Amino acid sequence: MMLKTYIEAFTLAAKAHGIGHLNFYTDISRSRAVSVYQGELDKLELSEACRLFIEGEVDGFSGEIYVENFASEQIEEQIQILRESALAYQRPFVSRPLTDMPGQETQQDFLPLDKVLEGMLAAERAANADSRTQLQGCFFQEKYSDVTLTNGEGCTMTDRMGGAHSYLSLTARQEELVQLAGKSVPLPWGQFPDMEAMADRVAADALARLHAGSYPTGACPVVLAANVVCELLDAFAPAFFAKNVYSHMSVLEGKLDQQVAGENITLLEDPLLPGGLRPRRFDDEGTPTSAKTIVERGTLRTYLHNCKSAADAGCAPGGNGFRPSVSEEASAGYTNLLLQSGEKSQDGLLADMGDGLLITGVSGVFAGAHPSSGEFSLISHGYKIRQGVRQGAVSQITIAGSFFEMLRQVQGIGGDNEWMRASHGCVRAPSLYVSSLAVSGGADDEKK
């Protein structure tokens, strides 16, 4: 059964069961992912999916059901689940009016496969050019989703989210030494990166890290590379979600209009930023999105609200009601989260720091960063810095501290923005020079 026919049939059946005020959230997506290995197309993955989340009113309560099977014989069971959820949860139904925002209807084409493969195979050759390096993974994915909200009153809102993502990793080996390095690059729809240049940079990084040493345990000035700042920002963004604040699960509870970071820190959300990787005109609850300043020169100006948290707080919904996945109710999220950049290059920040550490990668952020407490402890790698210059690679160390305390200790902000597709939206951030973080490493390795 086609989607339109299914929605019509569901609406009729729901009406017969006394279910009204139906809202339909659909996500129609297509994707193609390719990888190469040893001079050939290694993996090809295609997807075509249509997923639907339905909400409706039953006896004044709000019920729901997530659907992937649009067979007519499934409708009765689906209606029973929606009905049961309304009566069990007993959450009052709140009407959310939609505004007509039609979207594109044309199907978008993927980039020509032969051109994509040509670029990826060139990257593989570059990755294997040095006898010490070997490609481990070379991957390129294109995906778009059309998100549509419709209701029984004929209103339709559609946003298209499209984008690409490339990833390249390689190993460097020399005698007993081995190192893995990789780079992930998110792109707007229709773009293909210079993967050959990516391979060159990743190979240089892997080779440099082959001889990585440790670093003495203790407090230390650090420059966090932009990609690391993106990871931390994404990990701690839930502290800004109003639903967490009002549930006593955020360290930022009660901090509105208070200083939560240094005066040089400004954090923005801009859903319609030109070149932004997550353009959205409305959130997943149908609220129009809007640009907002979350932290202004260190002062917390707003939390990120969905409809429910806004109602609890007695303010207008902020357009930040996004679904963690299509199958879940709207919770909280963001579109393009931007840490305002400075003007210095990363080398300029290193020069200002003099002696310390440049952290170029962290792992295990999902486990080692705790948004409720604001604390983190993460395995890291990077470079020793002496008199502003890289002196050798460092690995097998941890950096640890409090994220918001760290934001009070930012001594310099780079102009070298990087993007990351993150768990709650997209993040853009520059490198940061932080006066001190706790570093744990080898006790005997000298600061060279």
Added chain:
Amino acid sequence: MILSNTLLERVLNAAMDGGADFAEVFCEETRHSVITGGTSGIQNSSLGLESGVGIRLFSGLRCRYAYTNDCREDTLLRLTRELASSCRGGGVRTPLTALTSYAGDGSSVASLKDKLELIRRAAAAGMDYDSEIAQMSVRYLDMDQQVLIANSEGLLASDRRQKTRMQITAYARWGENLQRGFIGPGAMAGLEFYDSFDLEAAARQAAQEAKTAAHAQKCPSGMMTVVVDNGFGGLMFHEACGHSLEASSVSKGHSEFSGRLGQQVASPLVTLIDDGTLEGQWGSLHVDDEGNPTQRNVLIENGILKGYMIDKLESRRMGVPATGSGRRQSYRFPPEARMTNTFIAAGTSRREDIISSTERGLFVGGINGGSVNPVTGEFNFSATGCRLIENGRLTEPVQDPTLIGTGGQVLEQVDMVGDNLSLGQGYCYNNSGALFICAGQPTIRVKNILVGGTE
């Protein structure tokens, strides 16, 4: 979306005629409930039916995959032909055999109200534990997954997997300090699992952990002797060597354990097993997602590397049989060799002896999560429920640090293994999605691990 045999055969024919030398169709229908709530009601919910088909083709050692929930014949054949167009060769298809059903017995019928009552009980017990408990967040989930797997070698198998789990998180506030405690019991079972499970005790344990963490001191940094308690502490070995023993890492020579079968890779005290057959365990399956019965795989025995976890594609590359380890989150992922219930076998030391014989070190009560770089073996995990060990006694609680090391190094430095094996439940994230797994161990002591504290 369970397809008819006729349609399955048409798809398999299209694949083989188009140039694949192996083809597989994975059909899935899953009913799920995921409900998050606390004492103040429901915070988030997902109730629904996932349904779709994954089509996988091999051309030598190359893999092609497509998935869709549009299961009309023309869509499935179009996607299959598009995949096959990049395959070289082709093969002969064996007619489908009679269906082999591995489905578990019975079905769990529970009302939503019953599930909400579980959430309410856990949240109330946690809140009642102490006035410093600021919030309880309880996530209930269950799934009833039915799969049908058909392939060009004639395999036709079905399975039914019922799972349930509670993820109970307590938040304790002491002054400005907000800390969490967590416990996540689960099983391959329906709601009857909770009949014999003390939910209130679990919630209080999470609350106690949160309160202790809120009062904890900063954790020291540096190399230390570490005692990891039994249960989900086994995630240390899941990260330290489990992933590095999966075929996707091993087969292309990317793992630190590639080509080392028969070699001593760990302390003789270490025996590591992955066993997907354990009755009722959260990480168990009757049959893997490639249609092979799960099995007990001894990976390391008394420190000697004995085997890997191998899926169908990598079994071709490695020239050895698959091990019933092919797993995927859903039809949206091609399968890969992944862990199921992975644990260190019990040793002979008593827990109290392990602690009392440690002059100074860190006691780790549990593990939040972690990750590994299989090439270098570098792993990290976030420890929880930590205390200092001083003069053979547990003393001050300390804040959660991250512990890091390399797999080979940690395996060699295990010097005491307890007799109190138990398993904990969690998720594992990798290329084939988020999978339910158990990790387990007895209490274990490792001589040297780098502790990433804040002091």
